[in-house]
Amino acid sequence: MCVKLPAQLNPHAEEWRPIASLPPPLPRLPHALFSYAPPLFAAPPPLQYYQVPVTFPTDIYAHNHAISDQQHRPKKGIKKLLPPRLRSAPPPPPPPPPKLEWRQKNTPVVDFSTSPAAALSSKTTLMIKNIPNQLRRDFMLKFLDGYCKTHSVAYDFLYLPFDFRKLGNLGYAFVNFTNAAAAVKMKKVLSNFKWREYYTDDGETVCSHKVCEIKWARVQGKEALIRRFEKTTFVCDDREFLPVVLDPPRDGTDRNPAEPVNVGRICRRSR
Template sequence: MCVNLPKQLNPHADEWRPSPPLPPPLPPLPHALFSYAPPPYYVVYLQNHTISHQQRHTPKKPLKNRLPPRLLKAKAKTPPPPPPPPPPPPPKLKWRPKNAPPLPTLKASPVAASSSNTTLMIKNIPNQLRREFMLKFLDGYCKTHSVAYDFFYLPFDFRKLGNLGYAFVNFTNAEAVVKMKKVLSGFKWREYYTEDGEFVCSHKVCEIKWARVQGKEALIRRFEKSTFVCNDMEFLPVVLEPPRDGSDRNPAAPVNVGRICRGCY
């Protein structure tokens, strides 16, 4: 059969030979096995190939399994510590009726419980009062209740020339001091006139306490060597001889205890 070609063949060309067949395609990588939509030939790959030991994920063993057997046995034999004891339950509240007897009070201090105490501390005294006014004030109550006192001290602020708001009074016996403690407790000063004629209005209320130093002799020992930085003997403690009871209109002059230091202020 003859074929008409547009060009003539090259007589010097190489001889034509068919090309060799293509090699089979390589299997896909292992990480492609977990793709979202694997093609069917991945199933064949999983059936014909196995994952090596190095490619498998081996989880780490816990620390307790790494201990040697002798330590594991010793640990298994050691009993666990006992649990701590539970806390004690709170005390139960007891109901007490409204008219129940009052609870027991604390014991009084030795100073307050002693029957030989004779010295009182008068608190909440108006600061404008002086010693002479307080002596006349005590004379009136002593005359009314038939009691007497033999020592008095009204501490003063020597710069402001006003008392510190409290005073110490020693009575002649324990019965007198108990009586005056009841009388003066809760006394309201209200309105009064001082020795200089000054009108003073005070809302203070007297509070009576037992003094720390008790007795006339102990008070004299406490103040006889004291030095007071002032220029007037009116600010010193005084001893009253004889004791004042308010019955004498012209009582004896009080005896000062201690000394003043005129050039110290």
């Protein structure tokens, strides 16, 4: 790139240098004042950092125990007022936790002799255990009729399970009474009953040392018992082994009671 100048430059001219504009000079101060004046551009003192040691307890139980000891430790001002023998004594132990007192729950006491129906309003079915195996259903009906007549109660269902091959009962029976008061009364009467000697309808003498044990049945109520056995099939040849419903209920006062109504179905055994 070429630039055309209007005139030829002088090769012997002095070198050109730019003239800088300097600030006006500061007024001169006395020597006494200048010796006490701080420097205008003095560097600030360096910052100093201090590291604080932090320790964390490895055992939280020991840490909490140390804090509780510090809380119960007497202060330094109070320690100076103590006698010398107490100044070196260990800190007092922390106060024990409050003692929990056991209180008996006030449960209402129910007298079964006065209000058994209110206490056991939903239980009417008993399970009679330890029955001699030679006894049949007709004997149990007469046996219950005698006790129901003596104690003025009534029952409406009876089932004496049988072993169809040995033709003997299994040693227990289910009896449903008309109300809970009657069930509670017969439970007390028949408990620990001793059979000893009895005569069956065939004239056979039954001697047994069994003692009756009375418990509440798992299935309770007449309707529940009927639903339990109405669709059951019994593999036997005689309806005497079936559960029966007594309608009207038997209380032992009728000399000619109505025939029991069988519940369930019979399946004849193949010979």
